[in-house]
Amino acid sequence: MREHDVVFRLYLAGQLPNSQRALANLTAFCRRYLADRHRIEVVDVFECPERALADNVLLTPTLVVVTLLPPRTVVGDLSDAGVLLQVLDREIDRNEATTEFVPLP
Amino acid sequence: MTKTLTGIPGLDAITRGGLPQGRATLVAGGAGSGKSILALQFLVNGARRYGEPGIFVAFEEQSRRIVSNAESFGWDLPSLERNGLFFLDAQPNPDLIQSGKVDLAGMLAVLEAKVKAMGARRVAFDAIDVVLALMDDPRSVRREVYRLHTWLADHGLTAIVTGKSAAGYNAVAGIELLDFLQFMVDCSVSLSHDLVDGISQRSLRVTKLRGSAFEENATPFVIGLAGLEIAAALDPAAGRARVTSERISSGVDRLDTMLGGGYYRGASVLLTGSPGTAKTTLCASFAEAACRRGEKTLLISFDSAAEELVRNMKSVGIELAEFVGSGMLAIKSAIASNNNAELHLMRIKELATMQGARCIVVDPLSALAKAGDHGVGHSVAERFIGWTKENGITSVCSSLLDRALPASEGTPLQVSTIADTWIHLDYLVQAGERNRGLSIMKSRGTAHSNQVRELLLDRKGVTLADVYTSDGAVLMGTLRWAKERTERLAGEAALAETDHRRQRVTLELTDLEARSVVVQGELVLKRAEAARLTAAAASVSDELVSAQIDLREKRHADDAEAGAGTAVHA
Numbered sequence: 001m002r003e004h005d006v007v008f009r010l011y012l013a014g015q016l017p018n019s020q021r022a023l024a025n026l027t028a029f030c031r032r033y034l035a036d037r038h039r040i041e042v043v044d045v046f047e048c049p050e051r052a053l054a055d056n057v058l059l060t061p062t063l064v065v066v067t068l069l070p071p072r073t074v075v076g077d078l079s080d081a082g083v084l085l086q087v088l089d090r091e092i093d094r095n096e097a098t099t100e101f102v103p104l105p
Numbered sequence: 106m107t108k109t110l111t112g113i114p115g116l117d118a119i120t121r122g123g124l125p126q127g128r129a130t131l132v133a134g135g136a137g138s139g140k141s142i143l144a145l146q147f148l149v150n151g152a153r154r155y156g157e158p159g160i161f162v163a164f165e166e167q168s169r170r171i172v173s174n175a176e177s178f179g180w181d182l183p184s185l186e187r188n189g190l191f192f193l194d195a196q197p198n199p200d201l202i203q204s205g206k207v208d209l210a211g212m213l214a215v216l217e218a219k220v221k222a223m224g225a226r227r228v229a230f231d232a233i234d235v236v237l238a239l240m241d242d243p244r245s246v247r248r249e250v251y252r253l254h255t256w257l258a259d260h261g262l263t264a265i266v267t268g269k270s271a272a273g274y275n276a277v278a279g280i281e282l283l284d285f286l287q288f289m290v291d292c293s294v295s296l297s298h299d300l301v302d303g304i305s306q307r308s309l310r311v312t313k314l315r316g317s318a319f320e321e322n323a324t325p326f327v328i329g330l331a332g333l334e335i336a337a338a339l340d341p342a343a344g345r346a347r348v349t350s351e352r353i354s355s356g357v358d359r360l361d362t363m364l365g366g367g368y369y370r371g372a373s374v375l376l377t378g379s380p381g382t383a384k385t386t387l388c389a390s391f392a393e394a395a396c397r398r399g400e401k402t403l404l405i406s407f408d409s410a411a412e413e414l415v416r417n418m419k420s421v422g423i424e425l426a427e428f429v430g431s432g433m434l435a436i437k438s439a440i441a442s443n444n445n446a447e448l449h450l451m452r453i454k455e456l457a458t459m460q461g462a463r464c465i466v467v468d469p470l471s472a473l474a475k476a477g478d479h480g481v482g483h484s485v486a487e488r489f490i491g492w493t494k495e496n497g498i499t500s501v502c503s504s505l506l507d508r509a510l511p512a513s514e515g516t517p518l519q520v521s522t523i524a525d526t527w528i529h530l531d532y533l534v535q536a537g538e539r540n541r542g543l544s545i546m547k548s549r550g551t552a553h554s555n556q557v558r559e560l561l562l563d564r565k566g567v568t569l570a571d572v573y574t575s576d577g578a579v580l581m582g583t584l585r586w587a588k589e590r591t592e593r594l595a596g597e598a599a600l601a602e603t604d605h606r607r608q609r610v611t612l613e614l615t616d617l618e619a620r621s622v623v624v625q626g627e628l629v630l631k632r633a634e635a636a637r638l639t640a641a642a643a644s645v646s647d648e649l650v651s652a653q654i655d656l657r658e659k660r661h662a663d664d665a666e667a668g669a670g671t672a673v674h675a
Contacts, residue, residue, distance in 0.1 A: 011211060012211075013208065013210035013211050013214060014210075016208065016210050018205075018206050018207065018208050018210075019210075021205070021206075022205070025205075045210070045211040045214040045215065046210075046214050049214045049215045049217065049218035049219075050218060052211055052214065052215050053193075053215045053218070053219070056194065056198075057211060058193075058195045058209075058211055058212035058215060059197070059207045059208070059209070059211055059212065059236070059239070060207065060208055060209075060210045060211030060212075060214075061207070061211075062211065072200075072202065073198060073200070073201050073202065074201075074202045074203070074204050075197075075201055075202070075203050075204070075207045075239070076203045076204040076205035076206055076207050077204070077205035077206045077207075078204045078205055079204065079205035079206070080204040080205055083202055083203075083204035084204065087202060103205075
């Protein structure tokens with residue numbers, strides 16, 4: 001892991017639609033804006049409920065941007081593109097993007 | 106339907122046995138209506154009394170705050186948290202950013218692990234509306250509610266889900282947040298907190314309970330020293346104390362006689378009357394007599410402070426100070442309008458239980474009618490009497506008679522129908538005096554006097570005097586005294602008159618007897634004389650006949666026959 005990588009931790013609930021959509025949207029977003037400087041850690045709360053409890057994560061899906069200070073938490077299937085752009089405003093270079101990010105509805 | 110006991114006083118009676126087991130119950134109400142306390146009490150009782158561990162999911166308040174708020178209820182949450190009670194902070198982080206749809210699957214997964222680990226049987230979701238507000242369309246709300254429902258059913262968990270009934274409108278989704286819940290749950294309870302005549306009044310109403318009968322009316326409740334206490338309707342069959350025929354003194358000898366020996370132990374006695382008719386004095390007499398028998402007595406006064414009462418009663422020979430000193434008597438003064446009737450009742454129960462009272466005096470019980478809603482006051486009075494009976498406590502309550510009230514039963518709280526003995530005190534204004542009259546309106550199970558008595562107060566205490574009825578009017582006070590005096594004098598006069606007449610008759614009798622002796626003597630004399638005369642007449646006649654015969658014989662002139670006839674005619 002490089003020093004300036006953005007680290008995401010995505011808590012999801014197995015194969016449930018909201019969770020799978022969030023994962024797809026996050027992946028697409030990163031490919032677009034953080035192509036080679038991000039890392040996504042996935043925590044399935046069905047498999048690790050104690051971890052979710054310890055991290056105080058109850059709503060799914062929940063995304064924590066670990067490397068931000070303080071870490072930021074976004075809940076939902078990430079279908080609102082503006083939110084991620086806003087949260088990661090300082091981390092990304094919009095000019096880097098070759099095409100517009102269009103999340104799954 | 107199988108039910109789970111809540112252990113919340115009154116709620117199990119209203120729901121006829123508790124909440125539906127393995128199902129969800131919605132508790133809806135405004136802010137501060139007692140939803141969280143109800144939910145927590147359900148879990149605490151489960152863990153402490155029924156061996157059913159529980160999980161409290163707090164969506165609105167931090168669990169630390171809930172624990173500290175509930176500290177005053179004596180539930181000892183810290184020790185329960187080590188065993189049988191788990192708090193889950195599920196309050197959405199205020200800094201949380203939302204992007205798109207969320208669901209409760211993660212929370213249920215976390216809970217599932219916890220349920221398995223601790224063998225939980227109960228769960229409470231406090232302020233579910235907070236999390237449902239994060240759903241942005243009706244479909245999502247419905248889906249999550251359904252998810253929750255299924256999850257509860259799958260795990261056989263009995264749940265309480267609370268939600269704010271007001272301000273629960275989700276503008277984004279365009280629905281009432283609790284609507285789906287209302288349809289989903291098997292039981293629905295609504296809590297309200299209103300002001301009635303400026304006095305706080307809480308009530309609880311079960312609006313739905315699938316597959317079971319339940320009390321459908323709103324029932325008042327209070328948040329007391331041990332959590333919620335709901336004023337469940339009286340169940341006459343429930344735990345009555347043994348009925349005895351033991352009599353205990355009213356503190357007034359003649360009243361005991363009028364009642365055929367006193368009040369029954371465990372009975373409820375009602376004293377009604379206008380202000381100043383000595384209701385309080387009769388109450389205090391009873392309390393004094395109870396203390397003399399060595400029975401712990403609680404006296405609740407809504408009218409005066411304890412010291413005042415002791416001083417006032419001392420002036421009529423009722424000594425309460427020594428019993429207050431020895432702890433036999435507890436006098437508590439209360440101000441009716443400070444609390445609602447429910448709280449007063451609860452306080453009385455607490456005091457009586459703490460003291461171990463066998464006799465309770467409430468002076469006057471009608472003060473409860475001032476404590477908020479009139480209907481509630483009546484219900485509280487009824488339950489107070491029911492409670493004393495359940496516990497075998499003898500109660501004497503006074504009640505002001507308010508003639509301005511619709512006098513359906515005569516007393517403001519209509520307790521006269523439920524009281525066992527009803528004594529009425531009244532004034533009779535007559536000849537510039539105001540005198541007190543006492544009569545027994547009813548006394549169940551006793552042959553009691555139908556007479557009105559005059560109640561007299563002096564430095565030796567209460568006495569009852571007979572009243573006089575004269576020409577249909579009742580005489581009391583000096584009129585009674587005057588009447589008594591007149592009658593005494595009249596009696597004496599009548600006695601003298603009779604004696605006089607007796608003497609006269611005796612004299613006449615003696616006179617007659619003496620005269621009768623004289624007459625008898627004369628009678629004898631007359632009879633003798635009569636006999637004598639008869640004898641004399643006979644001899645004269647004989648002489649006459651023989652003389653004629655002699656004469657005829659000497660004349661030889663007449664025929665013997667004719668001569669004889671002429672002689673007779675001559």
